[in-house]
Amino acid sequence: MRPTRVLKSESFRSAALFATLFLILSWVLLGVVYWIVDDTQKSALVGSIDADINTIRNGYREKGLAEAIEVVHQRLGSGEYSGADLPGGYILLRDTASGSLAGNLQRPENFRLGLFKFSVPRLHQHDSTVNVLGRGVYIADGVYLFVGRDTGQIAVTRMRILKAFAWIEAVAMIFAGLGGIFFSVQFMRRIDAIARTCQAIIAGRFSDRIPLRGSGDELDGLAIAINNMLDRISTLLDNLRQVSSDVAHDLRTPLTHLRNRLEEARQKSVTAEDYAAVVARAIEDTDHLLVIFAALLRISQVESGSRLSAFSALSLSELLERIYEMYLPVAEDQHQVLLQDIQPGVRIRGDGELLTQMFSNLIENAIRHGPSGARILIRLAVAGNSADASVEDNGPGIPADERDKVFRRFYRLTGSRSTPGNGLGLALVSAIANLHHAKIELRDNRPGLQVLTGFDVV
Amino acid sequence: MHILLVEDDVELAGSLLGQFREQGYQVEHCADGDSGLASACRGEYQVIVLDRMLPRLDGLRLVRELRSRGVATPVIYLTTMSGIDDRVQGLEAGGDDYLVKPFAFAELLARVRVLSRRPANANEAAIRLTLGSIELDLLKRTVVRAGKHIDLLPQEFRLLEYFARNPDRMLTKRMLLENVWGIHFDPQTSVVESHISRLRAKINQGFEGDVIQTVRGTGYKFLAPH
Secondary structure, three states: OOHHHHHHOHHHHHHHHHHHHHHHHHHHHHHHHHHHHHHHHHHHHHHHHHHHHHHHHHHHHHHOHHHHHHHHHHHHHOHHHHOOOOOOEEEEEEEOOOOOEEEOOOOOHHHOOEEEEEEEEOOOOOOOEEEEEEEEEEEEOOEEEEEEEEOHHHHHHHHHHHHHHHHHHHHHHHHHHHHHHHHHHHHHHHHHHHHHHHHHHHOOOOOOOOOOOOOOOHHHHHHHHHHHHHHHHHHHHHHHHHHHHHHHHHHHHHHHHHHHHHHHHHHHOOOHHHHHHHHHHHHHHHHHHHHHHHHHHHHHHHHOOHHHHHOEEEEHHHHHHHHHHHHHHHHHHOOOEEEEEEOOOOEEEEOHHHHHHHHHHHHHHHHHHOOOOOEEEEEEEEEOOEEEEEEEEOOOOOOHHHOOOOOOOOOOOOOOOOOOOOOOHHHHHHHHHHHOOOEEEEEEOOOOEEEEEEEEEO | OEEEEEOOOHHHHHHHHHHHHHOOOEEEEEOOHHHHHHHHHHOOOOEEEEEOOOOOOOHHHHHHHHHHOOOOOOEEEEEOOOOHHHHHHHHHOOOOEEEEOOOOHHHHHHHHHHHHOOOOOOHHHOOEEEEOOEEEEOOOOEEEEOOEEEOOOHHHHHHHHHHHHOOOOEEEHHHHHHHHHOOOOOOOOOHHHHHHHHHHHHHHOOOOOOOEEEEOOOEEEEOOOO
16 A cells, blocks of 8 residues: 555545644643743742742831841842752842942842843853842832842743643654554555455456445445445346346247248138238237237336335225225136235335236236136235235145246246246236335245235335 | 327338228328427317327427417327336326327227317216216216116226216227226236126116127227117
8 A cells, every 4th residue: 555545545634634633722731731830930939029028128127227138148048049949039138328238139220110020140150141030129218129039940840841742742643643544544445445346346247245344334334335236236237137038038939939820821821811810810929929028128117116206105905905896806707706804094105006016916816827716815914014915815826946936037837838928927026026125925825825915014 | 080190100100190091080190299299289180199209309398398388189199118107207298198009000099089079078077977878976976777776886887987988989998997997007817808797787787788889809889878
């Protein structure tokens, strides 16, 4: 896998985007922490400065200038100011009247008042300077006092915070980068597997399918959807091939009959009656061919799934009752008994015209293949979420080993080739059931056949 | 009666022209959609027989154009497009009947005859149909023949109603299936024959003669009794 592909990949890009977002947010956090620590330290510094000012001022008020100078010396002697403990402090006390001076500051900074900052040479190393924050006040008329502290400690803390952040961010960036690359490579491997499968199918290996990882994640979901689509397409392709070869084989037979008949007529027919008889037979033959054509077209039309758009909620009960009434006299004329046990008010989603044809085919099969005296039952009952419609008869039935074959186009039961029929009725039934996602099953009715269909109830 | 035939298949058009003229019809022929539309708008035709796939202007658009111009002449399509959707589209465009090629001429003739008397039959919404001594109450769904009440099953009543709306016309098996049962496929059993024989038995019982005449190989004719 080329590195530039990984860097260009969508997953790496989003990893980079999130890393950048994290970086920006951590900078904001750094700013807030930085400001809070800085402010806290400054307040502490100012607090101790003000405390020292108060001590010196109190000394002056109670016992005069000498005491104040004494306090200043005491303070300067402590570790806090000597610079023994960093960062060190600075004091300047000056009485304008006496001109006396105490403290460790050489330059009084023009006797500025209030809180201010300036830089002075470092206490023990005069070649460098330090920043001093302090406050200048008059503790009495003409007595100026300045107390200040080295701000170096604040700078050190600042440095530490910056360093800590720099480390954390460096590590985070490395993880983000590696993680991004890792996940991108993983992702791209699986995408490549999909692409490879598509290429294979383009190259003619129609049975190839996308490998699944079994993790049930969204990529597996996509792979399953694509595989299902490929299955569907391959079924349609197979159907198409099947239809083409069916048409080639099974239409050839009636066409041969037709041709033979016409040829024979040309050679042998003498009278106008002879010709009329042949013409009548020839028209019958073509009508038979047209019926096969229509059935094949209807099957492939149903299998293409284009009728799905015409689906609507309909009453299966009423549909079956209509069909029952329609075939009642037909069965009677065959000396058969057509019965119904239809639960009223059962509604499903479907195509009324196709469903009518489907159940008509089933009932006509029962009537045509059943002997005189046969009983045919149309049943509809709801079980759970399934509308179970069945057509049951006590006719000859279908042998167990042929039950799954009868749904094929042009399949005729062994020994029934001489009876009328084109072997397309059940193929159409199966196609219509599939279109409705209905289950369809052939069972032994002991004796006879039971065709069970199950639709989803609305 | 005047018929307009719009059909680009020269052989089929020639055959249809000959057969219609033999039946005493005056037929005009157009071989493409544009001239078909022009003639349909100009002429006084009782029925237009229209191929669905035509050069220049296809049949569906021709019918839509015709209807939008307020021409209500009944249209029957002749087409090789046998899908359910094709038929629905054709009728939605404003056509009145749909016949899939190839067909028997008798089938086309029967449909043209039924269509041609449509405009005159403005009483589609009537609640009572009277044919000689037979009287149908379409609201109560009852039938009386010469004062005698006849009990019919719902599908038998619809069959009789369709006959009564088209008396003395040849009605083919396929027309009965489409109009009485709403079925557009060919049943492999004798659905029509069985229902006709039941209806015939009920309506003829106790009377002379047969009001439903069978025309062998073609269909049935309802003759109003006196």
